[in-house]
Amino acid sequence: xxxxxxIPIWNQxxxxxxxxxxxxxxxxxxxxxIIAVDNASDxxxxxxxxxxxxLKPDSIEVIRNAENLGFVKAVNQGIAxxxxxxxxxxxxxxxxxxxxxxxxxxxxxSADDIGIVNPSSNNLGQKPANGEPxxxxxxxxAKERGQSIELGAAIGFCMxxxxxxxxxxxxxxEIYGMGNFDDTDFSRRAVRSGYRCVRACGAYVYHRxxxxxNKVKTFEDDFxxxxxxxxxxxxxxxxxxxxxxxxxxxxxxxxxxxALALARLGNWVWYFRRRQANGPRHSNIIIKDLxxxxxxxxxxxxxxxxxxxxxxxFVGGEGVGRVLSKLSFIHKAKIKYY
Numbered sequence: 001x002x003x004x005x006x007i008p009i010w011n012q013x014x015x016x017x018x019x020x021x022x023x024x025x026x027x028x029x030x031x032x033x034i035i036a037v038d039n040a041s042d043x044x045x046x047x048x049x050x051x052x053x054x055l056k057p058d059s060i061e062v063i064r065n066a067e068n069l070g071f072v073k074a075v076n077q078g079i080a081x082x083x084x085x086x087x088x089x090x091x092x093x094x095x096x097x098x099x100x101x102x103x104x105x106x107x108x109x110s111a112d113d114i115g116i117v118n119p120s121s122n123n124l125g126q127k128p129a130n131g132e133p134x135x136x137x138x139x140x141x142a143k144e145r146g147q148s149i150e151l152g153a154a155i156g157f158c159m160x161x162x163x164x165x166x167x168x169x170x171x172x173x174e175i176y177g178m179g180n181f182d183d184t185d186f187s188r189r190a191v192r193s194g195y196r197c198v199r200a201c202g203a204y205v206y207h208r209x210x211x212x213x214n215k216v217k218t219f220e221d222d223f224x225x226x227x228x229x230x231x232x233x234x235x236x237x238x239x240x241x242x243x244x245x246x247x248x249x250x251x252x253x254x255x256x257x258x259a260l261a262l263a264r265l266g267n268w269v270w271y272f273r274r275r276q277a278n279g280p281r282h283s284n285i286i287i288k289d290l291x292x293x294x295x296x297x298x299x300x301x302x303x304x305x306x307x308x309x310x311x312x313x314f315v316g317g318e319g320v321g322r323v324l325s326k327l328s329f330i331h332k333a334k335i336k337y338y
Contacts, residue, residue, distance in 0.1 A: 001105050002031040003086040003160070006078030008071050010039040013048050015208065016092040020052065023090075024059075029102040034060040035081050037074040040067045071179035075156075076171040087166065089159040093208040096158075097138035099145075103203035104160045107148045115165040115195030116154040116187060119203035120144075123157055124283075126204065138204040145202030152266045152284035154197040156183030158205045169193050180223050181230040184266070188234050191264050199283065238267040241313045242338070243299045243320060245274050255314075255338060256280045270310075272299035296320050304330055314338045 005023065009016055023034065036049055049062045063077055075089055086105060090096075104117045120126040120141050128137035156179070169189045176182035187197050240262060242255060256279060259269045263284035271279060271287045274295045279287055290298045300323065303310060310333040315321045324335050 001086065001109070002033075002084040003088055003101060003105065004033050004035050004078070004082035004084040005088045005090050005101075006035045006037065006075060006082065007090050007092050008037045008039060008074035008078070009041060009045060009049070009092045010068055011041045011045050012092055013041075013045040016045060017048060019090070019092050019094050019096075022094075022096045026096050026098045027101050028099060030105060032101065033058075033084070035063065035078045036060060037063045037078050038065060039069055039071075039074050040065050070174075070177045072172050072174050072176050072182045075182075076174060079166060079171045082163075085163050087161050087163065089156055089161070090205075091157045091207065094158055095134060095206040095208075097135060097204045097206070098142070100203045100205055101160075103142075103145055104200045106146070107198060107200040107203075108160055108162060110146075110148070111196075113194060113196050114148075114198055115162055115190045115193075116197040117148075117160040118151060118154050118197070118199045119158055119205040120199060120201055121155075121158065121205050121207055123155055123207045123209065124199060128206075134206055141204040142202050147201040148198040149201060150264070150282045151187075151197040151199055152263055152268075152282070153184045153187035156186075157207045157209075159183060165190055165193075165195055175229060176226050178218075178222050179226075181226040185230055185233070188266065196264070234266065238262065238311045239270075239308060240267060241270045241272065241303055241310045241333070243272045243296070243303075243313065243315045244277075245295065245316055247277075247316065247338075251338065252277060259285055270303075272302055296323075300324065300327070303333075309333065312336055 020034065038046060038049055053060055053062050061081065063081060079087055086108065088101065100119055104119055108114050108117045118124060126141060128134060172182050172186050176185065190197065260280040260282060262269055263282040267284065269285045271285065273287065273289050275291060276289055288302060303313060304327065309331060313324055313333045314336050315324065316338055321335050321337060
């Protein structure tokens with residue numbers, strides 16, 4: 001299977017070289033090409049990319065912009081130049097590891113409705129211990145090859161996208177300019193069209209987070225603007241809690257389905273459970289098992305201590321519902337019965 005790796009670049013020559021070197025070292029078993037979109041970088045980065053093109057003319061294409069057009073437009077330039085079955089958007093401040101792309105493509109091909117794949121990453125909570133070599137940590141991650149977990153939205157630092165999804169919903173929305181929320185918006189559009197975003201558990205890419213964005217003086221203002229645009233279109237994510245005691249199996253299946261539907265729309269769901277049961281596996285569904293005594297007080301305390309307040313709390317019994325209603329001045333949520 002072939003893939004175009006699209007790398008938007010604005011300066012950062014050392015990071016860019018590290019990223020490209022890691023691609024050449026660790027991308028086996030895939031017919032790939034690098035499309036480097038140079039957003040008017042300074043001469044050092046410009047000359048590095050030009051030299052790379054001379055050394056590896058069949059492996060890299062360089063698109064040079066006369067001015068910095070922003071991250072999103074650069075991504076779309078790369079997508080327009082790509083003809084492969086997969087496009088992988090990759091930040092230039094990343095380091096890939098062994099078989100990263102092959103594993104992501106394998107996961108993407110495992111189901112027709114998987115449209116976007118992230119690798120495991122420190123961006124998503126998979127962090128090496130202090131001083132642990134990246135290659136050694138990636139070997140541990142590789143034990144989970146073939147496995148995936150659904151995501152509320154994909155993150156654009158390393159985003160594998162099926163060509164058929166791009167053909168169906170189009171490229172990234174350039175209203176997001178320099179970046180932020182463009183990847184979340186794209187994910188929402190993908191989910192709306194019946195696709196899923198997943199993490200390939202056995203692939204690993206390390207991200208030196210915000211190494212480029214931190215150089216943009218207007219970052220905070222741009223972030224606030226883009227968040228407002230995103231929330232105007234899609235709404236603010238909801239936070240929903242379920243307090244689950246003894247729930248009949250058919251009702252549990254119904255709640256699991258509802259929780260999964262909420263998570264796929266980018267909302268966050270918490271399960272506070274007395275005992276383990278079959279539950280949906282999704283990055284936006286957090287399961288807190290509370291075995292033993294004092295279940296309801298512990299569940300209520302777990303809700304009250306959250307800094308970010310819940311919008312809705314679902315309960316099964318009137319007793320716990322009355323207690324939570326009396327505490328509504330603290331948690332601010334609507335109490336509902338399942």
